[in-house]
Amino acid sequence: MTSLIPSSSGLEDLPPGAEPGAVPAPASTRRTGWRAMLPSWTPKLAVGLGLVVAIALFGLIGPVLAGDPDTIRNISLTAPSGDHWLGTTQTGQDVLDQLTHATRGSLQIGLLVGVMATVLSAVFGVIGGYVGGIVDEAFSLFSNVMLVIPGLPLVIVISGFVPADQRGSWTIALVLAVTGWAASARVLRAQTLSVRNRDYVAAARVAGEKPWRVICVEIVPNLLPVLASQFVFAVIAAILSEAGLSFLGLGASNSSTLGTMLYFAQNGFALQREAWWWFVPPGLIIAVFGCGLALINLSLDEIINPRLRRPVRKRAARAASGSSRNSAVRSTAA
Structure with a gap:
């Protein structure tokens, strides 16, 4: 008599998690391991990385090849020429030399x-969300207080109280980091509250793992896309905030940045003198670099939330089904 129990020989070749009767994907189209987690390479991500890498190389290699930005080349404001590709300032300094050093400073x-804002947000968000109790309440209260305080006025007040001769790059970076981590900490706390209730975190606790190991090994790796997105956003906000502070005269006094270039261009009446080569290049560098980081941030958002890619996939699937339907109609008509 023929057995009614299906043979298991046909199930042995199925990949793990596949349903019986499903056709396995060809080996050439399947991705396993960490490759399955990588997103598709989008033009958005490629353009963003290209812009950021180009400006980063300009800021790293440019000062090595350029001359001293404080050297006086002539005694007047001159337009771009063969000797000075981006012209000179009111005091005769080469704009291209200043631009390379200012890009590196920014x-x-x-x-x-x-780095500092991401570390602060991780400490207050991840540790507070995992430990819970009074620690989480205290961290949340402090984060909410920092979140409701207006950022830009607080930065202006803090920078105004610091003496001008002590406002270096580290001072401005510290002020901007202290006033810009709270929103990211709230997001990380919400993500940590979701991750800490999962089975593998509970298994690590039952196994006797120490809290710091559970946080570093089980929780933080699952928050890396969120941390990367917050790091990119913090860099964008920092460069724009620093440019605004320097334009107001509250930036780093002992270092050259793109904001200080705009500050001296404004004081030298570059716009009234139609000296576009003095203020357009630093503003363009800020805009292009911010655009590149924004494109990278949008790509990271798609990695974090795959639903953002679903409309594209639905349109592609709808177009493919429509083309197959049309070909079937044409074959039937023939």
Whole structure:
């Protein structure tokens, strides 16, 4: 008599998690391991990385090849020429030399603020969300207080109280980091509250793992996309805030940044003198670098939330189904 129990030989070849009767995908189209977690390479991400890398290389290599930005080349304001590709300032300093050093200074401040703000948000958000209790309540209260205080006025007040001769890059970076971590901490706390109730975190607790190991090994790796997105956003906000402070005369006094270039261009009446080569290049660098980081941030948002990519996939699937339907109609008509 023929057995009614299906043979397991046909199930042995199915990949884990596949349903019986499902056709397995070809080996060439399947991605396993960490490759399955990588997003598709989008033009948005490629353009953003290209802009950021180009400006970063300009800020890193440019000062090595350029001359001293404080050297007086001539005694007047001159337009771009073969000798000075971006012209000179009112005091005869080469704008291109100043632009290379100013780009490096702005990138340094942006990187410092991004690292410090991300660390502060991780400490107050992840540790508070995992430990809970009075620690979480205290961290949440402090985060809410920092969140409701207007950021820009607080930065202006703090920078105004610091003496001008002590306002260096580290001071400005510290002020911007202290006033810009609270919103990210709230997001990380919400994500940590969701992750800490999952089975693998409970298994680590039952196994006797120490809290710091559970946080570093089980929770933080699952929050890396969120941390990366917050780091990129912190760098954007830091560069824009520093440019605004320097334009108001409250920036770093002993370092050159893109904001200080705009400040001296405004004081030298560059706009009234139609000296566009003095204020357009630093403003363009800020805008292009911010655009590149924004594109990267949007790509990271798509990695964090795959639903943002669903409309594109639905349109592609709808177009594919429509083309197959049309081909079927044409074959039937033939």
